[in-house]
Amino acid sequence: MQIIENPTQYDVVIVGSGAGGGMATKILAEAGLKVAVIEAGPFFDPANPEQQTQLKWPYESPRRGAGSTRAFGEFDMAYGGWEIEGEPYNQIGNSKFDWFRSRMLGGRTNHWGRISLRFGPRDFKSKDRDGLGENWPISYEDIKPYYDKVDQLIGVFGSKEDLPNEPDGYFLPPPKPRLHELYYKKGAEKTGVKVIPSRLSILTKRINNERGVCFYCRQCSRSCSVYADFSSGSCLIFPAQKSKGQVDLYVNSMVREVTVNDQGKATGVLYINKEDRQEYRVTGKVVVLAASACSTARILLNSKSAMHPNGLGNSSGMIGHYLHDSTGTDRMAFVPEMMNRKRYNEDGVGGMHLYSPWWLDNKKLDFPRGYHIEVWGGMGMPSYGTAFNPNDLNKYLGLTVGGYGNGLREDVKKFYGSVMGMSGRGESIARYENYCEIDPTAVDEFGIPVLRFNYQWSDYERKQSRHMHDTFEEIIHNMGGIVLGEKPGADKDYGLLNPGRIIHEVGTTRMGSNPDTSVVNEFEQMHDVKNVFIVDAGPFVSQADKNPTWTILALAWRTSDFIIDALKKQNI
Amino acid sequence: MNRRDSIRSLFLGSMVGGLALESCVTSSGETLSKKVWDYQYGRTPEEKAYDEELLNQQFFEDTEIATLTRLANLILPPSPEGTIEEAGVPEFIEFIVKDFPTLQTRMRGGLMWLKNHCNRNYGKAFVQCSEDEQFAVLDQIAYPDPNAKEQKQEVQFFSLVRNLVLTGYFTSEKGIQELGYQGNQPNVWDGVPDDVLKDHGMEYDPEWTSKFLNVDTRNEIAQWDDQGNLIS
Numbered sequence: 151m152q153i154i155e156n157p158t159q160y161d162v163v164i165v166g167s168g169a170g171g172g173m174a175t176k177i178l179a180e181a182g183l184k185v186a187v188i189e190a191g192p193f194f195d196p197a198n199p200e201q202q203t204q205l206k207w208p209y210e211s212p213r214r215g216a217g218s219t220r221a222f223g224e225f226d227m228a229y230g231g232w233e234i235e236g237e238p239y240n241q242i243g244n245s246k247f248d249w250f251r252s253r254m255l256g257g258r259t260n261h262w263g264r265i266s267l268r269f270g271p272r273d274f275k276s277k278d279r280d281g282l283g284e285n286w287p288i289s290y291e292d293i294k295p296y297y298d299k300v301d302q303l304i305g306v307f308g309s310k311e312d313l314p315n316e317p318d319g320y321f322l323p324p325p326k327p328r329l330h331e332l333y334y335k336k337g338a339e340k341t342g343v344k345v346i347p348s349r350l351s352i353l354t355k356r357i358n359n360e361r362g363v364c365f366y367c368r369q370c371s372r373s374c375s376v377y378a379d380f381s382s383g384s385c386l387i388f389p390a391q392k393s394k395g396q397v398d399l400y401v402n403s404m405v406r407e408v409t410v411n412d413q414g415k416a417t418g419v420l421y422i423n424k425e426d427r428q429e430y431r432v433t434g435k436v437v438v439l440a441a442s443a444c445s446t447a448r449i450l451l452n453s454k455s456a457m458h459p460n461g462l463g464n465s466s467g468m469i470g471h472y473l474h475d476s477t478g479t480d481r482m483a484f485v486p487e488m489m490n491r492k493r494y495n496e497d498g499v500g501g502m503h504l505y506s507p508w509w510l511d512n513k514k515l516d517f518p519r520g521y522h523i524e525v526w527g528g529m530g531m532p533s534y535g536t537a538f539n540p541n542d543l544n545k546y547l548g549l550t551v552g553g554y555g556n557g558l559r560e561d562v563k564k565f566y567g568s569v570m571g572m573s574g575r576g577e578s579i580a581r582y583e584n585y586c587e588i589d590p591t592a593v594d595e596f597g598i599p600v601l602r603f604n605y606q607w608s609d610y611e612r613k614q615s616r617h618m619h620d621t622f623e624e625i626i627h628n629m630g631g632i633v634l635g636e637k638p639g640a641d642k643d644y645g646l647l648n649p650g651r652i653i654h655e656v657g658t659t660r661m662g663s664n665p666d667t668s669v670v671n672e673f674e675q676m677h678d679v680k681n682v683f684i685v686d687a688g689p690f691v692s693q694a695d696k697n698p699t700w701t702i703l704a705l706a707w708r709t710s711d712f713i714i715d716a717l718k719k720q721n722i
Numbered sequence: 723m724n725r726r727d728s729i730r731s732l733f734l735g736s737m738v739g740g741l742a743l744e745s746c747v748t749s750s751g752e753t754l755s756k757k758v759w760d761y762q763y764g765r766t767p768e769e770k771a772y773d774e775e776l777l778n779q780q781f782f783e784d785t786e787i788a789t790l791t792r793l794a795n796l797i798l799p800p801s802p803e804g805t806i807e808e809a810g811v812p813e814f815i816e817f818i819v820k821d822f823p824t825l826q827t828r829m830r831g832g833l834m835w836l837k838n839h840c841n842r843n844y845g846k847a848f849v850q851c852s853e854d855e856q857f858a859v860l861d862q863i864a865y866p867d868p869n870a871k872e873q874k875q876e877v878q879f880f881s882l883v884r885n886l887v888l889t890g891y892f893t894s895e896k897g898i899q900e901l902g903y904q905g906n907q908p909n910v911w912d913g914v915p916d917d918v919l920k921d922h923g924m925e926y927d928p929e930w931t932s933k934f935l936n937v938d939t940r941n942e943i944a945q946w947d948d949q950g951n952l953i954s
Contacts, residue, residue: 209894307935320950325934326934493904494904540884551866
């Protein structure tokens with residue numbers, strides 16, 4: 151079968167339309183460039199009534215919100231999940247890496263938690279403190295101007311706190327905490343754990359006339375139909391389409407490889423159209439990869455040529471290595487004082503209104519790096535699973551568990567809103583031994599070789615998870631709550647979730663100044679291939695305990711400025 | 723940009739984009755069970771096709787559905803607030819066991835256990851037992867021991883049915899009303915009501931007060947000074 155050639159010569163071909171791809175599209179198109187965006191999933195606009203799930207009720211679906219079709223419940227706005235039919239991945243040995251992919255315009259930004267934290271000065275130079283991992287080749291000062299611009303372009307609420315490693319930004323005002331969050335604050339502060347208003351990219355206040363203001367339905371995970379949360383499509387791609395450049399979207403298009411010329415320079419990409427299953431080629435002067443850390447590694451490793459026998463830009467052999475996800479574990483609490491609650495609408499924004507940034511000094515601890523604590527609970531919208539085990543909590547009150555009859559109605563109403571939870575999300579250490587690579591024995595349904603993973607946690611991460619549970623229990627005790635569930639022991643890795651579960655995987659094409667030990671330079675430009683850039687989380691040297699999105703956006707903007715400049719000077 | 727503009731600049735990789743939208747109409751298109759369900763909630767074409775496939779299958783036999791409906795009415799007897807039937811609980815259970823096939827054997831096997839148990843003890847089916855006999859059966863299986871490491875099969879079965887009945891009810895329109903959930907609608911959050919704060923002995927930290935959103939100015943476009951202080 152012949153490759154179908156696209157006659158258009160683009161300035162830039164961008165692979166992926168999530169946070170990094172969206173930002174690159176916006177900045178490059180605004181500079182007047184001709185841009186192709188290749189997205190593996192369908193077109194998506196949260197304002198499209200045919201795709202919208204926001205404000206739907208559970209009874210509008212026969213499964214009442216259950217998660218059989220989408221991992222976080224059927225109203226969650228991620229087309230995909232940890233398992234996608236026809237797109238397998240494999241493990242090496244007893245590795246258990248769970249790989250979440252969202253196939254749609256905007257990618258995972260359509261459903262994410264909008265937790266928008268800057269990395270702090272210490273986060274870029276962690277090796278200086280504990281000798282572990284590697285320092286970034288850039289510092290906070292290099293990226294700060296871009297964080298400032300991202301804040302103002304996209305909008306993030308928060309409060310100025312003047313903390314050493316949690317830099318302040320250009321914040322919108324935060325919403326007041328909910329009741330269960332006040333209980334958390336009470337318990338945490340008594341425990342000596344710092345609590346501050348959370349920092350989420352949700353518009354509590356208008357930032358322009360194109361996007362609406364939050365109307366407090368708590369459903370950011372469904373992607374906001376008035377564009378009051380940050381989703382890459384609504385906040386970056388659509389505005390880019392209105393700019394002076396040309397933006398052509400190719401959806402349902404699965405990129406297989408980056409093509410190169412005889413000099414080993416990139417010429418564009420080959421993709422499979424998912425609808426006709428034909429192979430297409432799009433060409434451009436520059437290729438920007440933003441397919442997500444692991445998908446980008448896969449594309450590069452599948453792009454073998456005479457000049458790049460180990461995969462494109464892989465002379466160092468580092469592509470796929472240093473893969474790392476956030477650590478994570480969760481715990482729930484029953485707060486008897488919150489039984490029989492007065493009813494009112496406490497939906498609030500989609501996520502917590504306050505949280506705890508890392509507050510301790512590692513010198514006194516048996517693990518490196520830190521974690522932050524997220525809080526959840528409240529009188530939320532019922533969904534599949536609501537009222538399961540309706541009165542198990544009666545055992546803490548000396549009352550009967552189980553039964554039948556209308557007493558169950560009263561039990562369900564009594565306990566509604568009295569259970570809350572907390573989640574620790576921490577920094578793991580990036581290690582060469584944790585990697586993804588091409589599995590020579592398997593392809594996906596498009597005939598593209600798939601990834602296999604080798605990922606093991608170390609005691610650093612396990613001890614961190616143990617510390618999280620110790621902290622949760624103390625906080626729960628101090629807020630007058632009852633800890634639910636057994637404390638996970640060593641046999642369960644202290645409750646540490648599988649790598650990949652927190653969906654912050656980064657590091658597969660790490661940044662550095664030495665081409666022998668890194669894949670891209672500080673401008674996310676491949677050491678080996680000057681016209682290929684990577685603007686997803688692949689270039690992250692380390693993770694911090696911060697959610698990666700805000701740093702992906704800031705770096706992608708910085709890289710886009712570099713590309714514009716280089717194209718002007720005809721340097722690439 | 724309006725929606726039409728964004729679609730105009732949308733390039734499908736090929737010319738067959740319309741096919742995906744059609745593919746949800748199966749060969750048995752006419753018999754699609756819109757008699758039971760007519761849902762519109764942002765499903766992808768693949769998800770819609772899958773739902774229609776499930777809706778066109780029947781898992782439970784009529785006698786099984788009758789038994790489940792009776793069980794459901796014993797678990798949540800009709801009340802002025804709402805009934806099992808109003809909440810669509812039997813239809814929900816029929817759907818969810820097709821959606822989660824691992825539930826099928828547990829449900830069917832549990833129903834068989836119930837049938838055998840009633841035959842042996844009362845010489846008739848559960849639905850034909852008197853109400854007192856039905857209560858007697860439930861009294862044996864409706865109370866798991868909260869301290870036991872494992873529960874007997876019939877206790878697990880009843881717990882599963884109870885869970886499905888309750889979640890079916892409290893995710894229905896009637897059930898949500900009864901629960902008192904008041905959200906899922908545009909509104910403005912300006913904190914916990916004062917009387918609730920007082921009841922719980924809580925207050926908003928005076929040190930935090932200046933940080934919060936003033937909801938009255940939320941529609942004014944945000945502006946900052948060079949230090950990142952909000953000035954509008």
